[in-house]
Amino acid sequence: MSDPYSSEVRALFRAPAHAGDLEAAATGEAGDRDARVSVAARLEAGRIVAMRFRARGCPHLIAAAEAACAALEGKNAVELREFSADGIRDRLAVPAEKTGRILLLEDAIRALGRQPDGTHDLESSRED
Amino acid sequence: MNASELLYLDYAASTPVDSGVAAVMQRCRETAYANPSSNHAAARLAQAAIARAAGQLAALLNVEPQTLVFTSGATESDNLAIAGAARYRAERGRHLITMPTEHKAVTDVFAALERAGFSVTWLAPGPKGLLDPADLAAAIRDDTQLVSIMYVNNETGVIQDIAALGGVCRERDVLFHVDAAQAVGKIPIDLSALPVDLLSLTGHKFYGPKGIGALYIADRPGCHVEPLLFGGGQQSRIRPGTLPTELIAGLGEAAAVAAARIDSDLAHLRALRGAFEAGIDAVEGRVVNGDAVGGFPGILNVSVADIDGESLLLALEPLCVATGSACNSKTQEPSYVLRALGRSDAEAQGAIRFSFGRQTTLEEARFAADHYRRAVAFLRGIAPREPAR
Numbered sequence: 001m002s003d004p005y006s007s008e009v010r011a012l013f014r015a016p017a018h019a020g021d022l023e024a025a026a027t028g029e030a031g032d033r034d035a036r037v038s039v040a041a042r043l044e045a046g047r048i049v050a051m052r053f054r055a056r057g058c059p060h061l062i063a064a065a066e067a068a069c070a071a072l073e074g075k076n077a078v079e080l081r082e083f084s085a086d087g088i089r090d091r092l093a094v095p096a097e098k099t100g101r102i103l104l105l106e107d108a109i110r111a112l113g114r115q116p117d118g119t120h121d122l123e124s125s126r127e128d
Numbered sequence: 129m130n131a132s133e134l135l136y137l138d139y140a141a142s143t144p145v146d147s148g149v150a151a152v153m154q155r156c157r158e159t160a161y162a163n164p165s166s167n168h169a170a171a172r173l174a175q176a177a178i179a180r181a182a183g184q185l186a187a188l189l190n191v192e193p194q195t196l197v198f199t200s201g202a203t204e205s206d207n208l209a210i211a212g213a214a215r216y217r218a219e220r221g222r223h224l225i226t227m228p229t230e231h232k233a234v235t236d237v238f239a240a241l242e243r244a245g246f247s248v249t250w251l252a253p254g255p256k257g258l259l260d261p262a263d264l265a266a267a268i269r270d271d272t273q274l275v276s277i278m279y280v281n282n283e284t285g286v287i288q289d290i291a292a293l294g295g296v297c298r299e300r301d302v303l304f305h306v307d308a309a310q311a312v313g314k315i316p317i318d319l320s321a322l323p324v325d326l327l328s329l330t331g332h333k334f335y336g337p338k339g340i341g342a343l344y345i346a347d348r349p350g351c352h353v354e355p356l357l358f359g360g361g362q363q364s365r366i367r368p369g370t371l372p373t374e375l376i377a378g379l380g381e382a383a384a385v386a387a388a389r390i391d392s393d394l395a396h397l398r399a400l401r402g403a404f405e406a407g408i409d410a411v412e413g414r415v416v417n418g419d420a421v422g423g424f425p426g427i428l429n430v431s432v433a434d435i436d437g438e439s440l441l442l443a444l445e446p447l448c449v450a451t452g453s454a455c456n457s458k459t460q461e462p463s464y465v466l467r468a469l470g471r472s473d474a475e476a477q478g479a480i481r482f483s484f485g486r487q488t489t490l491e492e493a494r495f496a497a498d499h500y501r502r503a504v505a506f507l508r509g510i511a512p513r514e515p516a517r
Contacts, residue, residue: 054512056436057436
């Protein structure tokens with residue numbers, strides 16, 4: 001049986017720099033029977049200045065959450081609501097049978113984008 | 129990651145070949161290469177090597193060498209014993225008994241026999257994984273022909289009371305098969321004193337080579353199996369095919385080594401287990417799956433309900449251990465053995481089997497425990513917080 005994890009998945013899993021909490025931040029969460037992921041973002045002037053996650057699930061989910069948080073920091077907050085996990089899924093070579101886990105991450109991030117705090121900042125960003 | 133960086137704690141899956149075993153196999157490869165079924169001097173060297181190995185294995189089990197049939201391993205032995213005995217006794221009755229906690233090499237054969245029209249009773253274990261002999265006695269019917277119960281459970285290390293269970297079968301003239309893949313060479317087994325009719329074993333679980341095993345068939349009336357393979361007269365036609373001399377020689381030598389050191393091996397495993405258990409004592413919420421006191425000391429199965437088993441397995445690297453779940457399968461189903469013990473899906477998913485062996489040191493057992501503690505803390509540290517109630 002070949003190694004189910006790429007070197008990038010292993011690295012992200014072992015050192016998830018974005019795992020943890022953010023105070024006074026908007027949050028989004030999704031889960032099922034076997035896995036759960038929550039994400040938090042601090043927004044300033046319509047931009048994502050910091051993101052954190054918490055996750056319980058397989059290594060691919062944890063690695064994907066770390067990759068997503070790193071990728072979204074610095075981006076326009078509108079990207080939260082429109083987030084698609086397809087790119088990360090392909091980049092991390094997530095097995096097809098784990099697509100459902102990665103969609104949990106997508107759901108959590110989109111839920112974060114719909115939070116009232118996030119909406120305010122999203123509106124501000126559009127005025128820019 | 130290369131082999132020198134790994135800490136192998138999966139001895140229940142397979143063991144490294146003993147150096148003495150490897151030397152015997154190499155000598156055999158060089159000197160006893162002839163087909164043992166041939167009729168010349170070179171063949172007689174191979175025959176002598178096989179006879180010696182059969183004697184060594186027979187001595188370990190305290191049986192006559194003629195009662196042993198060499199196979200490719202425990203899976204084939206289980207198939208031959210169960211399907212072969214069921215077919216041999218089919219005219220007497222078609223009811224069979226086993227447990228859902230058996231290895232797939234057993235449960236899948238029973239499932240196939242069910243599809244072929246046999247009736248199978250699946251007896252549930254108690255919370256520790258043990259089968260109550262009274263439950264077995266109550267399940268035996270007039271048409272019951274075969275009972276199959278494993279000696280040491282491969283996932284939990286639970287040791288069944290083979291003497292009592294076999295006694296129940298003997299009283300009712302029911303054949304008793306024991307899958308002893310995890311027991312032979314690891315715990316003392318005296319088949320001359322046990323009411324066992326058929327017993328499966330494999331070499332690679334006790335420091336012998338892979339690809340070789342044996343089935344013990346008691347020499348008593350009514351105890352026989354129909355062959356599964358055809359094509360030659362070897363081994364009284366019960367399991368035809370050219371005998372793999374060097375593998376058999378390796379199996380025999382592994383048996384001789386095990387016989388010489390089985391007590392010291394067990395003492396070593398108890399010390400390792402004690403050190404490991406002391407090291408994980410501080411892990412909150414851990415559950416030992418199986419019989420924590422009376423089980424085989426070389427296998428320890430531990431669950432934590434709030435941790436994903438696959439992530440725990442990766443966080444535990446460089447430890448080479450096994451999950452209680454088929455974590456890389458498409459179904460990600462939790463272990464059917466642990467579910468049968470009453471564990472929740474979450475507990476079964478978070479289960480890890482540690483299995484120790486001759487090469488494991490006390491320092492390694494302590495390191496493994498410390499690593500387990502840190503891995504659990506890491507995964508709990510990044511998990512979503514439980515909502516306030």
